[in-house]
Amino acid sequence: MPTPLLEVNDLWVEFKRPGGIVHAVNGVSFSLQPGESLGIVGESGSGKSVAMLALTGLIARNGKIVRGEALFDGEDLTRLSAHELREIRGRDIGMIFQDPMTSLNPIMRIGKQITEGMLLRNYPPAQAKARATELLRRVGIPNPEQRFNDYPFQFSGGMRQRVMIALALALKPKLIIADEPTTALDVTIQDQVLTLLDELREEIGMALIIITHDFGVATNHCDRISVMYAGELMETARVDQLIARTAHPYSVGLLESTMEIGHGKQPIQPIPGNPPSAMIVHKACPFAPRCRFGTEQCFEQKPPLRRVEAGHLSACHYAEEVMQHVAEQIHS
Ligand SMILES: Nc1ncnc2c1ncn2[C@@H]1O[C@H](COP(=O)(O)OP(=O)(O)O)[C@@H](O)[C@H]1O
Ligand SMILES: [Mg+2]
Structure with a gap:
């Protein structure tokens, strides 16, 4: 073992x-x-x-x-x-909860939330933004460059769950x-969200x-x-x-x-x-x-x-x- x-x-x-x-x-x-x-x-x-x-x-x-x-x-x-x-x-260790709002800050743009941890760990800002956009794309958010600047309430429940997954993945746990x-x-x-988690698990x-x-x-x-x-x-x-x-x-x-x-x-x-x-x-x-x-x-x-x-x-x-x-x- x-x-x-x-x-x-x-x-x-x-x-x-x-x-x-x-x-x-x-x-x-x-x-x-x-x-x-x-x-x-x-x-x-x-x-x-x-x-x-x-x-x-x-x-x-x-x-x-x-x-x-x-x-x-x-x-x-x-x-x-x-x-x-x-x-x-x-x-x-990344955490994902039933209610995305326990992980997401309702008054902060999602792009900022996803890049925050990377910036704290001295990722160059352009690289952090590129990674966040790529993560949003990967979890199935359409038009991630534009959605980057949206707030959590602008997403549906299923999409918020995906944003939370992107956030949990940001630092490659x-x-x-x-x-x-x-x-x-x-x-x-x-089922879509769970299948996404399966795929990400294999990829990463x-x-x-x-x-x-x-x-x-x-x-x-x-x-x-x-x-x-x-x-x-x-x-x-x-x-x-x-x-x-x-x-x-x-x-x-x-x-x-x-x-x-x-x-x-x-x-x-x-x-x-x-x-x-x-x-x-x-x-x-x-x-x-x-x-x-x-x-x-x-x-x-x-x-x-x-x-x-x-x-x-x-x-x-x-x-x-x-x-x-x-x-x-x-x-x-
Ligand atoms: N802060 C708390 N104070 C007292 N009891 C708690 C607290 N948090 C959880 N519990 C109790 O711990 C037990 C296990 O809860 P939990 O782990 O949430 O169950 P679940 O299997 O549904 O996730 C339950 O009896 C719950 O009431
Ligand atoms: Mg529980």
Whole structure:
């Protein structure tokens, strides 16, 4: 295995709230190779955004990393100062959010926003402008020379998303973290924007983390997927493994509730029940109360995230049985 670009080990993130402690991320570990794309999937509130934002120093002030390390290019992000993280965010890690307006300044011309970081790093102005125009062209903005001087509100939602991608790419990052990048867009535009990200990833050789509640988005656009539940990782696998040899009941539920790729021929089935409160620290499997495979052991002992085959991890006591069940379903 080559050295990972990002290696997160046992990450824990908490928030202080008047009612107590919110345990948002509980012992998450994963790694990412240069140029690879990883999907982080799970229901709303499962800790996907907090995990990624914590790594880049962007969580709210009432939150903190209480344990863990995150080696990015050999440097532990959890030990860097706010200033150092800000440097890394612009230069090495680009961020894309659901709402472009969280990244774009509404009262600054987009050309100025895209060139700003380059100028700060002493790019000659003409070169910065040429690169910004080229980036706008590359992400599919027609007439980039003219649009360079427009403000964000002069673009449609899909076009604003593209401007934000151009902005995130300006300093040639090694990694883009895209948090529900297309959730607010209609399906056709959603697919265009994600396909654009795929192409750029190949061209530039950057790695990509897509955070999404939409299993279909992750299976279509990622090499590997990590499934989160209640702030913990349930399963990590290559997309083909996750679909054909699913090894966690929660992933089975997510697959079954995703129309095109559900196992078997039944209609879409949402997973019964609700995720647990984030105020609880789970001493056993957090998914047990909703799990159709659950036994007494699942309510008593926490299943460790363990290897079930090469490149495939599951945090289920009965991972092998689940894989067997999935195989039988597929062949029935
Ligand atoms: N600033 C905050 N204060 C308290 N709790 C928070 C804060 N930000 C996020 N949380 C909680 O952390 C948990 C994980 O949230 P998040 O990572 O945003 O979920 P998602 O998987 O939908 O991205 C949720 O329970 C959320 O309410
Ligand atoms: Mg989120």
